[in-house]
Amino acid sequence: MALPDWISTFIEPLDRLGIVYMVTGSVAAMAYGEPRMTTDVDVVLSLAPGEADPLLDCFPEADFYRPPEEVVRHEINRAARGHFNVIQHATGMKADFYPAGDDPLSAQALERRRRLDVGGTTIVLAPPSTSSCASSSSTARVARTSTCATSPPCSRAGARSTWRGSKPN
Numbered sequence: 001m002a003l004p005d006w007i008s009t010f011i012e013p014l015d016r017l018g019i020v021y022m023v024t025g026s027v028a029a030m031a032y033g034e035p036r037m038t039t040d041v042d043v044v045l046s047l048a049p050g051e052a053d054p055l056l057d058c059f060p061e062a063d064f065y066r067p068p069e070e071v072v073r074h075e076i077n078r079a080a081r082g083h084f085n086v087i088q089h090a091t092g093m094k095a096d097f098y099p100a101g102d103d104p105l106s107a108q109a110l111e112r113r114r115r116l117d118v119g120g121t122t123i124v125l126a127p128p129s130t131s132s133c134a135s136s137s138s139t140a141r142v143a144r145t146s147t148c149a150t151s152p153p154c155s156r157a158g159a160r161s162t163w164r165g166s167k168p169n
Contacts, residue, residue, distance in 0.1 A: 006041040007121050009088055010095040013058035020046035022113040024126040031118050032128050040094040046110055047099055049073045059086045075099055
């Protein structure tokens with residue numbers, strides 16, 4: 001699988017800091033074997049507000065667009081739907097970071113995340129049943145993500161039922 005160098009650019013710094021994360025969206029779907037087109041990497045992060053500074057320090061302003069620290073702290077403090085991105089100036093590569101929030105689907109996916117060797121580097125992926133579903137850590141997007149409709153055991157109805165707190169059929 002040939003991917004842009006998202007792993008060394010955006011994922012390895014998270015590993016070095018010991019930040020709990022999972023790669024989601026198209027990159028995770030590709031790692032699990034489903035060809036997808038993408039222009040970024042989606043990453044759900046489990047962060048405390050005090051971890052904003054060390055995270056941003058991994059992406060120096062001379063080399064990356066990154067939001068101000070207060071914006072990252074604000075997004076981390078959201079109960080759901082937090083989001084910020086980091087863009088490498090030289091390549092235009094982008095990472096969309098989604099703080100996990102308090103929703104049960106994100107918590108469950110973080111508990112079930114998996115390590116996978118990708119090109120000689122181990123990365124942490126969302127579980128296959130939610131890998132392309134969890135890209136925004138937004139349960140509303142989970143219910144309408146097309147890959148969920150075709151990737152057992154995650155069906156559209158199952159994702160919606162999990163989101164609503166009931167058991168899937």
